[in-house]
Amino acid sequence: xxxxxxxxTRAKVSPATVSRVLAGRVPVSAETxxxxxxxxxxxxxxxxxVARSLRVGRGRSVALVTGDIEQGIYATLAKHVQGELxxxxxxxxxxxxxxxxxxxxxxLERAPSLGLRGVLLSSPHVxxxxxxxxxxxxxxxxxxxxxxxxxxxxxHGFPSIIHDDVGGAVTATTHLLNTGRGPVxxxxxxxxxxxxxxxxxxxxQALKARGLEIDPALVWDISQGYRADAGHQAMAEALAKGxxxxxxxxASDELALxxxxxATDRGLxxxxxxxxxxxxxxxxxxxxRPAMTTVALDAGAIARAVGEFFKARxxxxxxxxxxxxxxxxxxxxxx
Amino acid sequence: xxxxxxxxTRAKVSPATVSRVLAGRVPVSAETxxxxxxxxxxxxxxxxxVARSLRVGRGRSVALVTGDIEQGIYATLAKHVQGELxxxxxxxxxxxxxxxxxxxxxxLERAPSLGLRGVLLSSPHVxxxxxxxxxxxxxxxxxxxxxxxxxxxxxHGFPSIIHDDVGGAVTATTHLLNTGRGPVxxxxxxxxxxxxxxxxxxxxQALKARGLEIDPALVWDISQGYRADAGHQAMAEALAKGxxxxxxxxASDELALxxxxxATDRGLxxxxxxxxxxxxxxxxxxxxRPAMTTVALDAGAIARAVGEFFKARxxxxxxxxxxxxxxxxxxxxxx
DNA sequence: ACCCCTTATGAAATCGTTGTCATGACGGCC
DNA sequence: GGCCGTCATGACAACGATTTCATAAGGGGT
Numbered sequence: 127x128x129x130x131x132x133x134x135t136r137a138k139v140s141p142a143t144v145s146r147v148l149a150g151r152v153p154v155s156a157e158t159x160x161x162x163x164x165x166x167x168x169x170x171x172x173x174x175x176v177a178r179s180l181r182v183g184r185g186r187s188v189a190l191v192t193g194d195i196e197q198g199i200y201a202t203l204a205k206h207v208q209g210e211l212x213x214x215x216x217x218x219x220x221x222x223x224x225x226x227x228x229x230x231x232x233x234l235e236r237a238p239s240l241g242l243r244g245v246l247l248s249s250p251h252v253x254x255x256x257x258x259x260x261x262x263x264x265x266x267x268x269x270x271x272x273x274x275x276x277x278x279x280x281x282h283g284f285p286s287i288i289h290d291d292v293g294g295a296v297t298a299t300t301h302l303l304n305t306g307r308g309p310v311x312x313x314x315x316x317x318x319x320x321x322x323x324x325x326x327x328x329x330x331q332a333l334k335a336r337g338l339e340i341d342p343a344l345v346w347d348i349s350q351g352y353r354a355d356a357g358h359q360a361m362a363e364a365l366a367k368g369x370x371x372x373x374x375x376x377a378s379d380e381l382a383l384x385x386x387x388x389a390t391d392r393g394l395x396x397x398x399x400x401x402x403x404x405x406x407x408x409x410x411x412x413x414x415r416p417a418m419t420t421v422a423l424d425a426g427a428i429a430r431a432v433g434e435f436f437k438a439r440x441x442x443x444x445x446x447x448x449x450x451x452x453x454x455x456x457x458x459x460x461x
Numbered sequence: 462x463x464x465x466x467x468x469x470t471r472a473k474v475s476p477a478t479v480s481r482v483l484a485g486r487v488p489v490s491a492e493t494x495x496x497x498x499x500x501x502x503x504x505x506x507x508x509x510x511v512a513r514s515l516r517v518g519r520g521r522s523v524a525l526v527t528g529d530i531e532q533g534i535y536a537t538l539a540k541h542v543q544g545e546l547x548x549x550x551x552x553x554x555x556x557x558x559x560x561x562x563x564x565x566x567x568x569l570e571r572a573p574s575l576g577l578r579g580v581l582l583s584s585p586h587v588x589x590x591x592x593x594x595x596x597x598x599x600x601x602x603x604x605x606x607x608x609x610x611x612x613x614x615x616x617h618g619f620p621s622i623i624h625d626d627v628g629g630a631v632t633a634t635t636h637l638l639n640t641g642r643g644p645v646x647x648x649x650x651x652x653x654x655x656x657x658x659x660x661x662x663x664x665x666q667a668l669k670a671r672g673l674e675i676d677p678a679l680v681w682d683i684s685q686g687y688r689a690d691a692g693h694q695a696m697a698e699a700l701a702k703g704x705x706x707x708x709x710x711x712a713s714d715e716l717a718l719x720x721x722x723x724a725t726d727r728g729l730x731x732x733x734x735x736x737x738x739x740x741x742x743x744x745x746x747x748x749x750r751p752a753m754t755t756v757a758l759d760a761g762a763i764a765r766a767v768g769e770f771f772k773a774r775x776x777x778x779x780x781x782x783x784x785x786x787x788x789x790x791x792x793x794x795x796x
Numbered sequence: 797a798c799c800c801c802t803t804a805t806g807a808a809a810t811c812g813t814t815g816t817c818a819t820g821a822c823g824g825c826c
Numbered sequence: 827g828g829c830c831g832t833c834a835t836g837a838c839a840a841c842g843a844t845t846t847c848a849t850a851a852g853g854g855g856t
Contacts, residue, residue: 127573127603129842140806145844153803176520176576177842179511180811187554194540196744201536205529208557217575219522220555222543238462240552241511268462354748380745387748409531410715413689413722414749464812475836480814490834512812515841 128169137165148173184269185241187217188436191233193249193276195222197352198379198408199423203248203275206429214436216243225351227251234261237270244271246432247279250321255282273435275428277320280448287431287449291321294421294453295328296335298375298403301455303336307372307401311344313360313385314377314405318349322377325405329375344371352377357384365392372400373461379404379411379420386414386460401461407454416459427451463504472500483508519604520576522552523771526565528584528611530557532687533714533743534758538583538610541764549771551578560686562586569596572605579606581767582614585656590617608770610763612655615783622766622784626656626740629756629788630663631670633710633738636790638671642707642736646679648695648720649712649740653684657712660740664710679706687712692719700727707735708796714739714746714755721749721795736796742789751794762786 134141139158146152147162154162165171179185188211192200208218219242223229230249237245245265259282262272266284274286302310312329315322330340346360357376364371365388376382382404389400396402396416404411407422431449438445469476474493481487482497489497500506514520523546527535543553554577558564565584572580580600594617597607601619609621637645647664649657665675681695692711699706700723711717717739724735731737731751739746742757766784773780 127842130844131842141843142807142845143805146805149844155804158804172571172574174515174576174842175574176511176515177811178844180509180515180813181842181844183811185511190555195530195543196533196537196540198531198533198536201533201539202531204536204539204555205531205557205559208530208555209559218555220525220539220543220553222540224540224544236507239507239510241509354745358748380748383745383748387750387752390750410689410718413693413715413718415722415725417722462812465814466812476812477814477837478835481835484814488833493834509812512841513814515811515843516813516815518841 127174128171129174130171133162133165133169133171136169137161179241183241184243186215187219187240187242188244188246189219189221189233189237189240189242190246191221191223191230191249193223193225193251194351195220198410199406199425200248202408202425203428206425207246207275207432210429210433211436214433216436223249223251225251227253231258231261234258234265237265238268242270244273244436247272247274247284248276250276250315250319252318252320252323253277253279255279271436271439273432275432277324278448283447285435285445285447287428287435287451289423289428290450290453291324292328292331294405294423294455295325295375296332297453297455298405298421298461299329299332300335301457302373302375302401302403302461303332303338305373305401305461309341309344309371309373311346311364311369311371311374312377313346313348313357313374313381315349315352316345316347319352319377322352325375325377343367343369348381352380354380354384354387357381358388359384361385361388362391365389365394373402374400375403375405377405379406379408379418381405382418382420382460383411383414386416386418396460403455403461407456412458414460419458419461420456422454422456424451424453462509463506464509465506468497468500468504468506471504472496514576518576519578521550522554522575522577523579523581524554524556524568524572524575524577525581526556526558526568526584528558528560528586529686530555533745534741534760535583537743537760538763541760542581542610542767545764545768546771549768551771558584558586560586562588566593566596569593569600572600573603577605579608579771582607582609582619583611585611585650585654587653587655587658588612588614590614606771606774608767610767612659613783618782620770620780620782622763622770622786624758624763625785625788626659627663627666629740629758629790630660630710631667632788632790633740633754633756633796634664634667635670636792637708637710637736637738637796638667638673640708640736640796644676644679644706644708646681646699646704646706646709647712648681648683648692648709648716650684650687651680651682654687654712657687660710660712678702678704683716687715689715689719689722692716693723694719696720696723697726700724700729708737709735710738710740712740714741714743714753716740717753717755717795718746718749721751721753731795738790738796742791747793749795754793754796755791757789757791759786759788 739755
């Protein structure tokens with residue numbers, strides 16, 4: 127591979143000067159610069175990122191740790207984050223936990239040796255901070271930014287860019303309550319997902335604001351993940367039991383689709399007999415029939431905030447530890 | 462960061478010996494090994510991957526270049542590939558083209574300096590091989606494996622692991638034909654997607670096998686991507702024109718969902734008045750209502766083949782240039 | 797005319813590993 | 827008993843960039 131010394135030789139300067147031309151912040155005479163640039167051009171030289179990383183002590187890539195990239199919302203996030211990082215000259219390395227939290231720890235321990243510039247935590251897992259915080263601190267001590275983009279970790283000192291899950295759930299639940307159909311059910315991972323938990327909290331708040339009790343029979347804490355089959359199963363069971371409710375809010379769009387399917391299978395009309403609202407705002411949910419009403423999350427806004435975070439870090443500017451991106455209920459047919 | 466020399470000092474050996482203990486293929490006395498291992502343990506030493514990459518001339522990460530990770534099938538692929546690579550001690554860096562082909566070239570040019578071990582091409586774009594082949598060859602010359610995991614590039618000398626898109630489309634189209642509903646329509650990106658093109662070819666083959674003509678009015682070559690809105694629009698327009706057809710095969714599940722929605726919106730019963738089959742086999746499509754019949758692609762199998770490819774490369778074994786993974790029509794309600 | 801400061805550049809050290817070469821010790825064989 | 831081959835280990839160079847330190851030239855102020 128053509129290296130800086132090849133360029134230097136050709137331009138009849140020292141390697142240091144080539145580096146200076148590239149860095150651009152140390153004065154180099156116009157004439158020398160032109161010669162170096164020409165040599166670079168002719169040789170097709172590209173600075174070796176690995177060598178640079180070693181020398182300066184950190185690389186140009188950021189890891190995105192997801193719980194399950196197969197879930198639409200994480201894939202969407204990954205797309206936007208990658209695009210945003212790219213404008214900053216940063217690469218994205220993807221680490222998919224697959225819902226096994228122990229792997230997070232292993233990954234974190236490996237992070238410093240990979241020369242990462244930052245780690246984006248987008249796993250919804252409820253983290254055992256007793257165990258994780260020391261590892262995360264030690265990663266941070268190596269100059270690697272740890273940024274949570276799913277759950278609020280600002281209380282533990284880690285900057286967080288999060289959706290307003292609570293607010294979104296409050297809005298959606300209130301909307302359902304306003305239609306006057308009586309009891310509203312909730313499906314989601316509650317015990318095992320910090321995000322699901324936040325959405326559940328919003329659901330509870332909305333009910334309490336109306337002076338309503340939370341009916342445990344209408345709260346379905348699933349554990350198999352956020353996929354459609356889990357939603358279908360939970361809903362089908364509730365329906366089979368003859369539970370009285372005519373609306374359900376799901377903690378993901380996939381879950382909501384499963385709920386809609388179970389209701390339809392039971393002969394229920396949506397939204398006539400059963401209203402369903404999802405969470406996520408995936409591109410295709412408007413094309414389910416009936417079109418799904420959902421709490422849309424703005425992955426683009428999250429990504430932009432991530433970009434700003436890294437930009438601010440470069441320039442030394444200080445940003446708040448916590449940034450909340452609003453969630454919007456988009457009304458369609460299902461509720 | 463604790464380095465090999467710290468370990469060496471502590472274990473009272475030279476850095477070289479520490480390296481040897483870690484590499485494990487050079488004899489080291491049991492006593493020394495124990496001392497080194499103990500020092501590593503006590504200091505919490507982790508070899509610096511960046512330095513190693515620089516020294517050995519290649520790193521431990523593989524890039525996955527996707528057209529649009531937001532499309533379910535690519536996210537699914539990313540998940541499986543990441544999991545598979547991880548078992549080989551390899552990391553995944555994600556590069557999402559966002560359907561702009563020129564960025565592929567830029568990425569490829571950057572690849573050698575990133576110290577990648579391989580590049581997985583999963584963009585469905587029809588590539589201008591006149592332009593790209595030289596760049597790809599030069600990347601390969603740097604010891605970076607280029608592996609296509611979406612379209613067949615084996616004719617250009619690049620190993621390819623692909624789905625049997627043609628076969629899948631033949632099966633699906635034939636199935637539709639067998640239901641005796643007459644003309645079958647096709648939606649997908651044809652001119653701009655090699656994968657869409659392959660599926661279209663399968664569609665054509667199936668028709669020809671029955672001695673049927675291809676009706677251009679029933680072939681909708683979309684350009685806006687594979688998303689649900691495009692499918693909805695194409696279908697809605699065809700229906701508005703009063704075209705006579707009672708079945709449609711879509712080149713992606715998202716597209717198919719859009720088609721189903723358009724048909725439903727028009728008051729058509731699925732599959733009674735209109736049969737729809739998708740392509741992909743995403744986890745949620747079985748929960749659309751009616752449940753979507755789709756040509757399921759096996760992302761897990763692709764990923765395993767990718768894993769085998771890299772394993773074989775380590776051991777020096779030679780694998781075929783082309784590997785085809787079967788696609789299975791899974792029958793549900795929509796067709 | 798002298799001194800000092802700025803500007804432009806080169807030499808060399810450095811980041812953390814790995815691999816080559818050299819060295820010393822030991823055992824076996826003739 | 828001497829020689830050679832093997833084993834274990836250390837010293838050192840190298841990967842390719844950046845950065846510090848040093849040096850030289852040129853210009854302005856007094």
